[in-house]
Amino acid sequence: MQPEYGDVVRHDTFPKLLLHNAGGWPGEVAMREKEFGIWNEFTWADYRDRVKEIALGLIELGVKRGEVVSFIGKNRPEMVWSELAIHSVGCMSLGVYHDAMPQEVAYLVDYAQVRVVLAEDEEQVDKLLEVAENSKSIEKIVYFDPRGMRKYHDPRLVSWDELKAMAARLEAREPSRFADEVALGKADDVAILCTTSGTTSNPKLAMLQAGPFLGHCAAYLGADPKLPSDNYVSVLPLPWIMEQIYAVAQPLICRITVNFVEEPETMMADLREIGPTFVLLAPRVWEQIAADVRARMMDATRFKQKMFELGMRLGLQALDQKRRSWLAELILFRPLRDRLGFTFLKSAATGGAALGPETFRFFQAMGVPLRQIYGQTELAGAYTIHQLDDVDFDTVGLPFGDTELRIDQPDKNGVGEIVARTSGMFLGFYRNEDATRADVRDGWMYTGDAGYIKKENGHLVVIDRVKDLATTSTGTRFSPQFIENKLKFSPFIAEAVILGHDRPYLAAIICVRYSIVSKWAEQRSIAFTNYTSLSSQPEVYRLLREEVEKVNATLPEPQRVRKFVLLYKELDADDGELTRTRKVRRNVIAEKYADIIDAIYGDTPKVHVDTIIRFQDGTTSRIQTDLVVEKLLDTGPAAASAGRPASAERAA
Missing domain, CATH: 3.40.50.12780 (ANL, N-terminal domain)
Structure with a gap:
């Protein structure tokens, strides 16, 4: 009903x-x-x-x-x-x-x-x-x-x-x-000035009118219905456009109860207490939950580890056959969902950035009704979503009833810029008419994202930002974001930045997931003092080498990562390296770590770092260390051009 x-x-x-x-x-x-x-x-x-x-x-x-x-x-x-x-x-x-x-x-x-x-x-x-x-x-x-x-x-x-x-x-x-x-x-009053992600510069302020915004939220509820008896737990930043929808606008329309956790650190415990029917979490949170689950298994008995491996294998096999495994449900998934607070979920969503297919499959196999959403602040947030019975791990689903979208200037494979409009489309950027004219033409929003519409099911596939799609100097086209998401499925990798545009081959800057890698190191009596010390340990390099090699095995030869370094610090929004929604600012990375990038593509086995980092409380610390440039594959001319260049759309 x-x-x-x-x-x-x-x-x-x-x-x-x-x-x-x-x-x-x-x-x-x-x-x-x-x-x-x-x-x-x-x-x-x-x-x-x-x-x-x-x-x-x-x-x-x-x-x-x-x-x-x-x-x-x-x-x-x-x-x-x-x-x-x-x-x-x-x-x-x-x-x-x-x-x-x-x-x-x-x-x-x-x-x-x-x-x-x-x-x-x-x-x-x-x-x-x-x-x-x-x-x-x-x-x-x-x-x-x-x-x-x-x-x-x-x-x-x-x-x-x-x-x-x-x-x-x-x-x-x-x-x-x-x-x-x-x-x-009045309906046409500008109610919200919502900041854009600001991946390249200061954020712009999108002017969202009350009536159109509420109308778009109603269309969203048509695609993902909610009831007054349902519960939502608000954990993503309130100024973000999607939390404006989930925690502010939609509850006013459908009267769903919004729950606020005590602190970010208590989120998982509070989730379990509430047992929400709806959650919206950023990709980084889903990745962290998946990593934490696998990290806990590191401390489990051998018998429990075997049961986990069996349950996951049966669950993934059943998922591929579009069914559920009763045995996997019994030995693993039911207690795991309860432990995470996901027992009563009717719908779970992720948006704001791409989520790797491996992470997506992990939760779907678990029985979490996870769906990808896609949209922009300027179009009142999400405007595509998977239907519960029509989830495609490589896509972001189908558009809402109030949404029109098309692919502008597609190439021979159908890949072009995603162009869309919704009933909640913004009025323009506050005090910035030039930016409005640059992004909006003839009533359509030019998103700057590359994608295509899948012929088999009409789903939208998003590859990457158009400006971020890259080509090596040997002609191999690739999507950095796609490879980064595959790497971040590893419980040991928190962030990854893929390099290679106008370079002879692909390489990576990797940040370890400190909470998990530190536990792994302690179990093996590896001495370290802090993040920098941990990430420089030879054993940690060997561990991460294995993780990168696993990802390489799933990629076409020309798109494999041939070298990597483990960065001496985590990428941080406070340092301008990430946006507040955790998107990588590639231009900042390229400028800030130019010496490291040049060393990766040089013949030097190590790069010396002597820098000052500033903490949020204003204190500073000097870091002096040598980063090892780990070589995985041959980087000579023959290797760099090996294989037929694969298009970004085939990789994604």
Whole structure:
């Protein structure tokens, strides 16, 4: 039976849907938050009341319709309440990633001319006060968590209690003010300024209108239905477009309960307690879960290891035959799903970057209904998804009902740029008409991604960014992302960057997964002191060599990795090497590690590193080490050109 959803035509803004839900189901649980080990519940009436208090407080602080108001913090009910309050008073919300560095925050608030910021706690207040010293715009900082705030006496700071008192005074003077403000909202109001991933430069701000955005979310629910009795656990950053859909917009339409974990470190334990019916996790999280499962087996008894291997083999064989293995279910998958908190899952999704087919198959074999989604911030997030009975590991599924897509200028194999439009398509980039004109032509969004439509089932296949598709100097075309995802299926590899564009052969920079490789080393009494020391151990190089060789065996000869180095540090978003959604910034890697890359393609067996790394707390550390250039295969002219050049689409 098709579930009954909120009418997004009649209730065409976020606050209008909130008032509709609070009026019709005031006692129904809308949110839960775990704090000090206890799950606190908030009903739709609570949700409305908190939003009203913040909205009226913002008015008292002098916020005007059409302004940009920002919020920053971990995934908490207060952050969602803040966003709805911002919309309620006719302003545009700008979410900032909670782990953003001060310079990133400064860029966003100054660019959007933000006068008022709603912050979670002391950590964010410290960051904002540092920014405010040189900011041309910040006037007020509202904070919700008072812990540690007694020592602050800055006139720009406003506590949650002070804001509520201001709201109460305004409501006493004008009892209908909140409802009047909500009623002024229109479908074509820009509600959200959502940051793009910013893989090459500072992020742009996509202007998303309330009505079209909600309409697209309703189309999403048509492809992946949800009920008020369902549960979702919010763990991905709230400013990300997909969390805006899953934790903010869709719950307003379908009344699914949103659960907020206590801390990122308690996510898996909290997942098990809730037993969600829906989850959305980034590829890096699915990769980490898969790696953790295999790492735990390293500590298990030989009998359990054999049972795991048998269960996985039977499960994967059954998956290939489009069935389930009752024996694998009995000895492995049922208890494993329970352990992970996946027992009640109806649907699980991954998006934001590509997920390797091996990781995809691992969870599908386990019985996790994992599906790939694909989209862009500018098109209101995802617009393709697999159907539960039609999952193709090499694709991102079929488009939603409100979506049109085509392949622009396909080559002889059908590969070209993916071009799309949805009912929720953005209005343009905030204060950046040139960028809007560059990406949008004749009402279509040119995504910059290369792909094709599979003839057998009509699914969309995404290969890589068009600009990232690479060709060696010998003419071999390849997709770095595809090979990187195959490498990251290894429990020992956290990140990988494939090199080879305009070079004679492929090579890799690899970051070990410290939590697992360190355990592996301890079991073998290998001495190390830190990440740099661990990654330089000969035994670790031998281990990673075996992992790369496994991947090489699955690749065409010209696309095999012939050399690699283990980097002395993890790639980090704070260092600009990754985006906040963990996408590799290839231009930064090429520039920052140019000496290492040149050494890989030279004849030197080692490259000396003498550098300073800066930690998030401002402290620095000097690193002096020698990186071994591990050679796997012959790199001479004959080897580099061996085999017929394979196209990127065949690799992907």
